[in-house]
Amino acid sequence: MKPSKLPLAGACRCGGVTVEISAPPLMTAACHCTGCQKMSGSAFSLTAMIPGDAFSVTKGDTVIGGLKGPQLHHHFCPDCMSWMFTRIEGLDAFVNVRPSLFDDHAWFSPFIETMTREKHAWAQTPARHHFEGFPPMEEMQKLFAEFAAAE
Numbered sequence: 001m002k003p004s005k006l007p008l009a010g011a012c013r014c015g016g017v018t019v020e021i022s023a024p025p026l027m028t029a030a031c032h033c034t035g036c037q038k039m040s041g042s043a044f045s046l047t048a049m050i051p052g053d054a055f056s057v058t059k060g061d062t063v064i065g066g067l068k069g070p071q072l073h074h075h076f077c078p079d080c081m082s083w084m085f086t087r088i089e090g091l092d093a094f095v096n097v098r099p100s101l102f103d104d105h106a107w108f109s110p111f112i113e114t115m116t117r118e119k120h121a122w123a124q125t126p127a128r129h130h131f132e133g134f135p136p137m138e139e140m141q142k143l144f145a146e147f148a149a150a151e
Contacts, residue, residue: 003107009058010101012077012084016060019084019101023054026094027147030110030127032119039066039074039083043123046110047086047096055085055095111147 002024011018025048036045062084066074073087086096099108113119113127114134128150129135135143 003102003104005104008102008104010097010103010105012060012080012082012101014077014080014082016079017057017062017077017082017084018059019097020056020058021048021050021054021097021102022056023051025049025147026051026144028099028108028111030113030125031115032113032123033115034118035067036115037118037120043120044113044125045083046099046108048099048108049094050097052092052095055097111150112143 003021006024007020007022009018009020027049029047029049030044031047032044037043039045061078062075063078064073065076065081066072066083071089073089074083075085075087076083082098082101084098084101088096099105102108110125110127112129112131112135113125114131116130117132128146129143
C-alpha cells in the first residue's frame with residue numbers, strides 16, 4: 001500500500017505535466033461520489049493523499065477544472081486534460097493525487113472508500129474501511145495512524 005522507492009515520478013497522459021512525491025501517502029482511497037464518477041469516467045476515482053510538502057509539479061502548469069468552487073481545486077493538464085490532483089482549500093497538509101499518474105503504481109490499493117451511498121451496486125474495492133459519506137474529521141488521525149502501521 002506504499003511505494004517501495006521514493007521519490008516517485010509521474011505524468012499526465014501526454015507527458016506535458018510531471019509530478020513527484022518524496023514521501024509515502026498518508027492514506028489511499030477510492031471515492032464513489034457522482035462527481036468523481038463523472039470526472040474520472042469510471043465507477044470511482046482513486047486517490048493517494050500525499051503530504052503537501054512532499055508533492056511537487058516538476059514540469060508544466062495545470063489548469064483548474066471540474067467543480068470550480070471555492071473549496072476544491074481539481075488540477076488538470078491543459079493539453080490532454082488528465083485529472084492529476086486535487087487541493088482542498090484550508091487543508092494544506094495533503095494533496096489528493098491520482099495514483100495512476102505514477103510511473104510505478106503497482107503498490108496502490110485503496111485503504112478506505114468514501115461516498116458509498118452513491119456507488120454502483122457492482123463496484124467493489126479491497127478497501128478496509130467504508131464510509132457512506134466522508135470520514136468524520138475526528139476519525140482521520142486514527143485512520144492515518146492505522147494506514148501508516150499497515151504493511
